[in-house]
Amino acid sequence: MDQNMLFGLALGLAAPWKVVRSGLEDGGEESKFLYVDIEVEAGAQMPCPVCAQLCPLYDHEVKRWRHLNFWQHPTYLSARVPRVRCPQHQVKQVSVPWARPESGFTLMFEAFVMALVREMPVSAVAELMAEHDTRLWRIVRHYVARAHERQDWSAVQAVAVDDTATRKGHRYATVVVEIDPQQEQPARLLFMTPERTAASVGQFVAAMPAHGAKPAQARLAAIDMSAAYQKGVREHLPNAQIVFDRFHVMQLAGKALDEVRKQLQHEGAEMNGALWALRGNASRLSQAQLELRHDLCARHKQLGRAMALRENLQETWEWPGAASAETHLKAWCSWAVRSRLAPFKKLAQTLKSHWEGILAFRMVHTISQMTTFKKLAQTLKSHWEGILAYYPHRITSAAIESINSIIQTARRRARGFRNFENLKAICYWMAGRLDLQIPSAFTHPA
Ligand SMILES: [Zn+2]
Structure with a gap:
C-alpha cells in the first residue's frame, strides 16, 4: 500500500475523494509540516449541496484545513474542491466530508479542541496547538451555540437565578440554572446574560419558546434578596414561587x-x-x-x-x-x-x-407537592409578613454553589477571554450538559 492510500484510509476518505500527494515539507525556522493533498477523481459526478442530485463538475477551488498533528508536525489537508452545476441550483460548491463549511479546520481537529478546552484554558490550548486563540474561540462559539440552541427546556420547573462575577470583583452577569427537585441531576446551566437587572430575567423568559418551554411552567425561582431579581421574577415568571435561599x-x-x-x-x-x-x-x-x-x-x-x-x-x-x-x-x-x-x-x-411569603420548610420535597406548598406559603404570608422560602434548601444551595464554582473555573479556563460571548460559550460548555454532535469520523455521504 502506498503512502497516499494509507493517509486516505486514516482520514476515512471514500471515492471519489482520494489523496494524490503527501509528505513532510520544511515550514521554515526548523519546523516541518505534513501536507496531504486531496482531489476528486477525474470524470466523477458529485451531489449538489442543496438537492443532493448528482451533477457534473463545473470548476475547482483550492482550499486548506488544519488537521490533527502527525506526530509533532502540524498537518494540513488541501483539496481541489469542485463546484457542480446543478440544473436547479446553478453553480454550487460541494461539501467536503472532513470539515464544515467556512472552517479552516477539520472536524477531527475541532473535536479535539473542544475536548481540550474543557480541561485547560483556551490560551493554553492555543499555545499547545500553535494556533491563534481567536481562531479557537471561533470553534468553541460555533459548536456551543449550535448545541445550546438544541438544549431542551420543556421539563424545567424550578430555576435558580443568580449573579456571578465575570471579571475579578467588578463585572457581573446573570445566570439561570435548572434545579432538579429529585436531586438526581446536577444543576444545569440554561442561560447567561450580562448585567443583573429585572430585565435579565425577562431575557431568559424571552429565550424559553425557542427551547420548547413556556414561562408558566416555572413553579419556583430561587433568588437572592436583590430588588432586581424579585421584580424580574414577579414580572416575567408569574407562576413561580420566590424562594430566598x-x-x-x-x-x-x-x-x-x-x-x-x-x-x-x-x-x-x-x-x-x-x-x-x-x-x-x-x-x-x-x-x-x-x-x-x-x-x-x-x-x-x-x-x-x-x-x-x-x-x-x-x-x-x-x-x-x-x-x-x-x-x-x-x-x-x-x-x-x-x-x-x-x-x-x-x-x-x-x-x-423580605418576609415575603414563605417559610416552607422540609414540608415539600417535590414540585408535585407545590400546591400544598403554595397553600402553606399563603397561610404564612397572612399571619407573619413572611420571609423565608426555603423549600428545596439543600437543593438550591448546592445548585447555586456548584454553578458558581463551575463559572469561576470557566472564568479561569477562559483566561483572556476577550469578550462576554467567549466566556458564555465556555460556561455553557462546562455546565450546560450540551451534546455537540461532532461526527467522530469522516463519513462520506454515499
Ligand atoms: Zn441542486
Whole structure:
C-alpha cells in the first residue's frame, strides 16, 4: 500500500475523494509540516449541496484545513474542491466530508479542541496547538451555540437565578440554572446574560419558546434578596414561587460579620489572618485557623457576638418544621436588633423587609407537592409578613454553589477571554450538559 492510500484510509476518505500527494515539507525556522493533498477523481459526478442530485463538475477551488498533528508536525489537508452545476441550483460548491463549511479546520481537529478546552484554558490550548486563540474561540462559539440552541427546556420547573462575577470583583452577569427537585441531576446551566437587572430575567423568559418551554411552567425561582431579581421574577415568571435561599441569607450574614471585623481593624485591632479564619463553617477550617478564630472571638467581644449571631442564624434551617423555624428566626431578629452591631441590625431589617411569603420548610420535597406548598406559603404570608422560602434548601444551595464554582473555573479556563460571548460559550460548555454532535469520523455521504 502506498503512502497516499494509507493517509486516505486514516482520514476515512471514500471515492471519489482520494489523496494524490503527501509528505513532510520544511515550514521554515526548523519546523516541518505534513501536507496531504486531496482531489476528486477525474470524470466523477458529485451531489449538489442543496438537492443532493448528482451533477457534473463545473470548476475547482483550492482550499486548506488544519488537521490533527502527525506526530509533532502540524498537518494540513488541501483539496481541489469542485463546484457542480446543478440544473436547479446553478453553480454550487460541494461539501467536503472532513470539515464544515467556512472552517479552516477539520472536524477531527475541532473535536479535539473542544475536548481540550474543557480541561485547560483556551490560551493554553492555543499555545499547545500553535494556533491563534481567536481562531479557537471561533470553534468553541460555533459548536456551543449550535448545541445550546438544541438544549431542551420543556421539563424545567424550578430555576435558580443568580449573579456571578465575570471579571475579578467588578463585572457581573446573570445566570439561570435548572434545579432538579429529585436531586438526581446536577444543576444545569440554561442561560447567561450580562448585567443583573429585572430585565435579565425577562431575557431568559424571552429565550424559553425557542427551547420548547413556556414561562408558566416555572413553579419556583430561587433568588437572592436583590430588588432586581424579585421584580424580574414577579414580572416575567408569574407562576413561580420566590424562594430566598439559605445560601444567600448566609452570604449576607457572612458580609455582616466581615464588616464587624473591618471596623475593629479600622480601630487598630490586630487582625492578621482573620479574614480566612472567620469565613465559613468551622468544619472547613484547619486546626490553626480554628484556634485563631477562637482567639479572635475571645479577644474581641464584638467579634464573638457577631460570630454567635451568624452561627445562630444558620440554625434556622436545622429546625424540622416551619413553625419552629419561624420562631427561631423571629428570636434571631430581635437579638440582632439588640446586638449593638450595626451590620447585624441592618441584616435583621433586610430579612424582615423580605418576609415575603414563605417559610416552607422540609414540608415539600417535590414540585408535585407545590400546591400544598403554595397553600402553606399563603397561610404564612397572612399571619407573619413572611420571609423565608426555603423549600428545596439543600437543593438550591448546592445548585447555586456548584454553578458558581463551575463559572469561576470557566472564568479561569477562559483566561483572556476577550469578550462576554467567549466566556458564555465556555460556561455553557462546562455546565450546560450540551451534546455537540461532532461526527467522530469522516463519513462520506454515499
Ligand atoms: Zn441542486
